[in-house]
Amino acid sequence: MARVISVEAERFPIAGTFTISRGSKTEAEVITCTISEDGHAGRGECVPYKRYGETMDGVREAIEAMWDRIAGGISRIALLDAMPAGAARNAIDCALWDLEAKLSGTSVAAAIGAQPLRALETAYTLSLGEPEAMAAQARANAARPLLKVKIGGDNDIARISAVRQAAPKSRIVLDANEGWTDDNIVANLAFAAELGIALIEQPLPAGKDEILRHIAHPVPICADESVHEADNLEALVGFYDAVNIKLDKSGGLTAALVLRGRARELGFGVMVGCMVGTSLAMAPAVLLAQDADFVDLDGPLLLAGDRVPGLVYQGSLMSPPDTALWG
16 A cells, blocks of 8 residues: 655744744744654654754655655665655654654654653753853752753853852853854853853854864864765764754654664764654654664654643653654
8 A cells, every 4th residue: 555645834832932042933843744654653743943944844754745656665775865864754754763663563662762761851942041040940940950041142251150149059051052152162161160051052154164173172062064964974074062853953763773883883872862843743852762872853842732642751851752753
């Protein structure tokens, strides 16, 4: 029986406002791809990202352009050559993984050697704001073991100080989203080291990070916008200490597994992260993150309402996905 494909645009309100250095949003806009065969349906969710030139309409059209090849039985491996990395390929790839699991009766976790799955401690993200507002966010979440703090402006030293004072026991990851400059990065890194910051994500714009090769890294520096696929990694050696793997950047779990393996070979630390999406988007990333050094899969925690069934969070501890959700 030929596969049947459907694509749906969905919106999930965020609890409040989510702000980073590039702007704010109040809802998660996602595209869900469903591929059905022999009475079984596989689903994959992606989050189109404007930073990479993606739109809801564009991603939907890219998925629809693949309908004939999906219906004809294209494999996940062939999909890597048929589409570029990005959100559209991620939705199709994850839907294919889910469908294969349902058709075969073998879970994705078993297929990739990730069993037994364990619960993971995820970071919880604090939005960018004025120091006092960020301190209030940190104080409300000070019991969480790992906080990810959005920064990226002229007043970051004050923000970092305010958050650290409000959450003295939490490990902290700073995410500048390309918001620092050659003029302030040395001072910001030194201050972050003084306060015991665990990791700093993408301090400088992708492609404008040459200074990272020549300055000290008193805190490990993680590439995010600078890395999408395994082919990007060789060029990052000497600049970054870790890489943030997101399925929407790599274009699915298949490519992300390759990226993770190559990152380990080259000596990079690994963070598995996410865009702001639902539990359906997080589920395959939970499998990928089983051996990650840092896990940032808090998307559902930032939403006013998640899918049902969704992932189960107890504080920051995230249980493995039930196969009723995905995989």
